[in-house]
Amino acid sequence: MTHTFYKYQGTGNDFVMIDNRQSIFNKKNTKLVAHLCDRRFGIGADGLILLESHDTYDFKMVYFNADGNESSMCGNGGRCITAFAKHLGIIQDKAVFEAIDGLHHARIEGDLVHLQMQDVSDVQHHPGHVFLNTGSPHHVQMEQQLDVLDVKTQGAKIRYGQPYNSSGSNVNFVSKISNDIFSVRTYERGVEDETLSCGTGVTAVALAMNYTGETNMNKVTLKTPGGDLKVSFEKSNDGYRNIWLIGPALLVFKGTISW
Numbered sequence: 001m002t003h004t005f006y007k008y009q010g011t012g013n014d015f016v017m018i019d020n021r022q023s024i025f026n027k028k029n030t031k032l033v034a035h036l037c038d039r040r041f042g043i044g045a046d047g048l049i050l051l052e053s054h055d056t057y058d059f060k061m062v063y064f065n066a067d068g069n070e071s072s073m074c075g076n077g078g079r080c081i082t083a084f085a086k087h088l089g090i091i092q093d094k095a096v097f098e099a100i101d102g103l104h105h106a107r108i109e110g111d112l113v114h115l116q117m118q119d120v121s122d123v124q125h126h127p128g129h130v131f132l133n134t135g136s137p138h139h140v141q142m143e144q145q146l147d148v149l150d151v152k153t154q155g156a157k158i159r160y161g162q163p164y165n166s167s168g169s170n171v172n173f174v175s176k177i178s179n180d181i182f183s184v185r186t187y188e189r190g191v192e193d194e195t196l197s198c199g200t201g202v203t204a205v206a207l208a209m210n211y212t213g214e215t216n217m218n219k220v221t222l223k224t225p226g227g228d229l230k231v232s233f234e235k236s237n238d239g240y241r242n243i244w245l246i247g248p249a250l251l252v253f254k255g256t257i258s259w
């Protein structure tokens, strides 16, 4: 049977988006998700997102990595699904939706989507890196030679190494440009490669840079290979609150495919 799909991207982190309000998609079909995300045999994307109906809120987001497995929160995907919900006429410029890590508020201002992330209370500062969960797990470490780093090889070593092992972590390599601007390259678990940007990743980087004293600002710019994102936040007694991820989210194309 032929089905309609939409392709979205947020700073180059790209997603197949499916309107699943009529429950047309079998969520247990890992092979189908991986096939649709395959860049040679399918549509091609870093992940697949289902927009589903919700009894109380505007919609529900279900996120799968390109390997076909349902995973934890995707920040860029959360911004893209907000733009998709507007395209479908479900929302105007504001949304409240449920994702795997809880409720998210979002608002659209032109091409920019502002997405509120969950509060973060547990920031672990280890020698040489910081680990924190911003909806997805993130290892953050500074890197001198970010431009020439082999992110796929170095990221995979950390992602599969101790203490993360098979459950893994996303891995962010960071270089400081100024007090409120950082360059970031991310290895994504479930894609098992560098992606052009990662929303929960840059959120983790912004908080880690503040936590370790690399910035004293509460709004920072994160430059990724796919474009610029901004993260704003407030310090709380036990961590960070009122965290917002801000950046573009755009429809690339719409098509039909059989499954």
Ligand SMILES: N[C@@H](CCC[C@H](N)C(=O)O)C(=O)O
Residues within 6 Å of the ligand: 013, 065, 071, 072, 073, 074, 075, 076, 077, 136, 137, 170, 188, 189, 190, 191, 197, 198, 199, 200, 201
């Ligand atoms: N690209 C995402 C992160 C998606 C989840 C991640 N790959 C994981 O499995 O932890 C983002 O923008 O946050």
